[in-house]
Every structure is written in structure tokens, then in C-alpha cells.
Amino acid sequence: xxNQLPLVIxxxxxxxxxxxxxxxxxxxxxxxxxxxxxxxxxxxxLPGTPGPVDLVLVVEGRARDVAPVxxxxxxxxxxxxxxxxxxxxxxxxxxPCVVVTxxxxxxxxxEAHGARCAGPRTVRPxx
Numbered sequence: 001x002x003n004q005l006p007l008v009i010x011x012x013x014x015x016x017x018x019x020x021x022x023x024x025x026x027x028x029x030x031x032x033x034x035x036x037x038x039x040x041x042x043x044x045x046l047p048g049t050p051g052p053v054d055l056v057l058v059v060e061g062r063a064r065d066v067a068p069v070x071x072x073x074x075x076x077x078x079x080x081x082x083x084x085x086x087x088x089x090x091x092x093x094x095x096p097c098v099v100v101t102x103x104x105x106x107x108x109x110x111e112a113h114g115a116r117c118a119g120p121r122t123v124r125p126x127x
Contacts, residue, residue, distance in 0.1 A: 005054040007092045008046060009085055011101035012059045018120035031063035033070050038123060042071030046122055050097050058085050082106045089115040
């Protein structure tokens with residue numbers, strides 16, 4: 001994807017954890033289902049961020065082996081997913097960046113780099 005497109009970074013652990021649907025029994029499978037559900041957002045964008053966008057799903061832990069699919073790049077955090085998300089948001093400037101997470105501390109960190117934040121319901125309606 002072009003570095004000119006807005007960057008949308010999705011905090012996989014936080015978004016998956018926002019709906020108590022049994023994700024903890026298969027963390028990798030839950031991350032893969034989230035990844036697949038994100039594909040339309042790559043072309044359509046998010047509210048306030050029209051598409052196309054450069055969409056990145058940040059995974060960690062047991063979901064680290066999730067593969068990318070067309071439209072969704074997957075970045076595996078070697079340690080903390082939050083640290084990788086903050087780093088990606090910092091490197092995004094000056095292009096627009098949206099981070100999808102409900103994590104308050106992460107929101108504070110990425111907003112310090114100029115990113116806008118959106119909650120998990122932006123990409124994952126509550127079941």
C-alpha cells in the first residue's frame with residue numbers, strides 16, 4: 001500500500017477481547033476472524049477516514065502467526081503489542097493515522113503522535 005494512504009492500525013488483542021464470544025479458547029482463530037472481517041475497511045475506510053486505507057492488524061502472543069490477506073497487513077509484535085502500535089503511529093506522521101483500541105493508556109500514547117483513536121465498535125459490532 002502507498003505511504004500516502006491514511007494508516008489504520010487495529011489493536012487485535014483489544015478488539016478481539018471487546019466481545020465475550022469465547023475468543024480465549026482459540027486466540028489465533030479469533031485474530032484470523034477479525035482479520036478477515038477487516039478486509040472491507042481497507043477499501044471503504046472508517047467513519048471520518050474515507051477509503052482506501054493502509055490497514056494494519058497488530059497481533060501478539062498466541063496470535064503472532066496470523067498471516068496477512070489482501071487488504072490487511074499483519075504485524076506481529078515481538079513483545080508488547082502496545083509498543084509496536086505506538087511505534088507505527090509515530091512513524092506514520094505526517095499522513096493521517098487512526099488507531100482502533102479501547103486501551104486508555106495506548107490511546108494517550110498514540111494521540112501524542114497525532115493519531116486519532118476509534119473504539120472497537122468501529123470495526124466490530126457488539127454481538
